[in-house]
Amino acid sequence: MTPILRGSALTRSYGPTLALRGVDVELSPGEILAVTGPSGCGKSTLLHCLSGILTPDSGAVHYRDADLTTRSEADRSKLRRTEFGVLFQYGQLVPELTAAENVALPLLLAGTGRRAAREAATSWLDRFGVADCADQRPGTMSGGQQQRCAVARALVTEPAVLFADEPTGSLDTVTGETVLTEIVRTARERGMAVLLVTHDARVAGYADRELVLLDGAADPSGLGIGIGS
Ligand SMILES: Nc1ncnc2c1ncn2[C@@H]1O[C@H](COP(=O)(O)OP(=O)(O)OP(=O)(O)O)[C@@H](O)[C@H]1O
Numbered sequence: 001m002t003p004i005l006r007g008s009a010l011t012r013s014y015g016p017t018l019a020l021r022g023v024d025v026e027l028s029p030g031e032i033l034a035v036t037g038p039s040g041c042g043k044s045t046l047l048h049c050l051s052g053i054l055t056p057d058s059g060a061v062h063y064r065d066a067d068l069t070t071r072s073e074a075d076r077s078k079l080r081r082t083e084f085g086v087l088f089q090y091g092q093l094v095p096e097l098t099a100a101e102n103v104a105l106p107l108l109l110a111g112t113g114r115r116a117a118r119e120a121a122t123s124w125l126d127r128f129g130v131a132d133c134a135d136q137r138p139g140t141m142s143g144g145q146q147q148r149c150a151v152a153r154a155l156v157t158e159p160a161v162l163f164a165d166e167p168t169g170s171l172d173t174v175t176g177e178t179v180l181t182e183i184v185r186t187a188r189e190r191g192m193a194v195l196l197v198t199h200d201a202r203v204a205g206y207a208d209r210e211l212v213l214l215d216g217a218a219d220p221s222g223l224g225i226g227i228g229s
Helices: 043-050 073-082 099-109 114-127 143-155 173-190
Strands: 005-014 017-027 032-036 058-063 084-087 161-165 193-197 209-214
Touching (some): 005 043, 017 032, 017 193, 084 143, 099 114, 114 143, 143 161, 161 173
Parallel strands (some): 032 193, 032 209, 084 161, 161 193
């Protein structure tokens, strides 16, 4: 299958720290790729480069036929709003908005009407078992409820690629499994590709493939933590 996302020979430094040193990665529609490796090996930096949050120092990131590294920040940001979903360990919901308003926000920014956005938000909250929280602000919700809203918000635009950085790191095991099962279901149903950064073998076990990083490069031993281990 033709990859939907491809990173080629990616390098990225922070001052003297070489965080990525020539990483190649491909992701096909519907595929779930776990990026694993020890703390500081460059997992988040790779996610940020592939999602256009960061520009690599060298190398290219192709989304379909477009090289993101040659696009403006405005273009990349539009792509993140429309084609990509981004999910972090702590959902980073907007504290002033209710759960439903948080989930509807990406649709409103993309030009969807209020009513349709609200309906879609309610349906995604329901899918993650937090429809009861629709009118609550994040401050009155548990961490698990907030993170389930954050997942709903990341998926509401039906992105072609979901970038998830330790998405269940703040959740208890059962809630984490519910969230991962839903992410996998969405990937399979809609052909959404998922880049899943994790240091947790159980989480990596949900992926189809694993890319193990070591000191900013693919680990030559290729020994993963999740799949078949
Ligand atoms: N903003 C930054 N400024 C300076 N150095 C950074 C910055 N972000 C990351 N680094 C460094 O780059 C390297 C890779 O960091 P990165 O966060 O990508 O690793 P990681 O594998 O995601 O780590 P973890 O599993 O601990 O989250 C590390 O040495 C880190 O200290």
